[in-house]
Amino acid sequence: MSNPVPLLAARDLVKAYGRTQALRGASLELRAGEILAVTGASGSGKSTLLHCLAGIVRPDSGSVTYAGERLDRLPEKRLSELRRTEFGVVFQFGQLIPELTALDNVALPLMLAGTGRQAAQTAAGEWLERFGVRGQEQLRPGELSGGQAQRTALARALVTGPKVVFADEPTGALDSLAAEQVMTALVHTAREAGTAVLLITHDAQVAAYADREVQLRDGTVAPLEVTA
Ligand SMILES: Nc1ncnc2c1ncn2[C@@H]1O[C@H](COP(=O)(O)OP(=O)(O)OP(=O)(O)O)[C@@H](O)[C@H]1O
Numbered sequence: 001m002s003n004p005v006p007l008l009a010a011r012d013l014v015k016a017y018g019r020t021q022a023l024r025g026a027s028l029e030l031r032a033g034e035i036l037a038v039t040g041a042s043g044s045g046k047s048t049l050l051h052c053l054a055g056i057v058r059p060d061s062g063s064v065t066y067a068g069e070r071l072d073r074l075p076e077k078r079l080s081e082l083r084r085t086e087f088g089v090v091f092q093f094g095q096l097i098p099e100l101t102a103l104d105n106v107a108l109p110l111m112l113a114g115t116g117r118q119a120a121q122t123a124a125g126e127w128l129e130r131f132g133v134r135g136q137e138q139l140r141p142g143e144l145s146g147g148q149a150q151r152t153a154l155a156r157a158l159v160t161g162p163k164v165v166f167a168d169e170p171t172g173a174l175d176s177l178a179a180e181q182v183m184t185a186l187v188h189t190a191r192e193a194g195t196a197v198l199l200i201t202h203d204a205q206v207a208a209y210a211d212r213e214v215q216l217r218d219g220t221v222a223p224l225e226v227t228a
Contacts, residue, residue: 006065007032007196008053008164013062015048022048023059024219030164035190035197037207040216046200047168049216053198054087054166055079067163084113088157088195092169095153096141102128102152103137109160127155131185147178154186158193165190168200176205183209 006029015023022045030036030053040046051057052064055071064071066086071079083089096105106124111117128137131151133144141149150170157165167186171179187209190197199210207213215222 006030007034007067008198009063009065010049010053011063011065013049013052013059013064015045015052015057015059021219023052023062025062026216026219026221027062028053028214028221030196030198032163033191033194033196034212035187035199035210037199037201037210037213038216038221039201039204039207039213042202044216045219046216048219049221050166050168050198050200054089054164055083084109085160086163088160088162088165090150090153090157090165090167090170092172096149096156098141101138101140102133102144102148105141105152106155106159109156113160124155124159127159128152130189131155132181145178146174147181150174150178150182151185154182154189158189158195161193162195164196164198166198169202170199171201171203171206179203179206 008030010026010028013023013026026045026049028049038046038049048057052059055064059072066082100108103121103124106127107117107120110120110123125137128134131154133148133151133155136144136148144152170186171182174182183206186197201207
């Protein structure tokens, strides 16, 4: 890895939901452009960790530092701006807006950032093409296959040029061929754009696409061997 300074770092994160300790001192670093898989048993705290790192959930204690800025201390307004400009997110069920076409789903983040409709749609079309969603631009999410919908969700996550994409079980609802297509597209595009990816998965085949894998156990991180 060329850059030793982490882009995103979590230190000793603790997060409880009532009496459930979701995170018990989790620490993790993500370098710029790195693809990191977080694996672990169901309930080990993977999604909670992702939510803390992405500034969606505030930890009870511990720190999250992004490019030198303490995310866990930022006011909500600055946090949402960061999420909009620096981060992209993809969830297990793409969470595309059902009333919008694939093209408009991808164009939306650009339009929210101030790009005009025409330019946003042109860029969205290019991103959909990169993700192999061609000829389906005018379809609504319900008319897409699971794999096409996830690739559309990836295009939406990457269209604004984020520094980090958070992907929570992005292939969890797909068969193995569609999962392979989604992962190939994600890894290829992230590498090309220099985007770091935090990938949550319970699937070893999916984790194998990452540069590095860490495992969560009962809310703490146990490192595995470095594979790249
Ligand atoms: N919003 C919430 N309210 C209450 N409990 C929660 C909430 N989110 C997570 N938890 C609990 O925290 C623990 C960790 O959940 P989390 O979703 O982070 O684990 P996970 O490893 O992602 O699990 P899975 O692989 O099943 O998605 C679980 O016991 C879960 O029930």
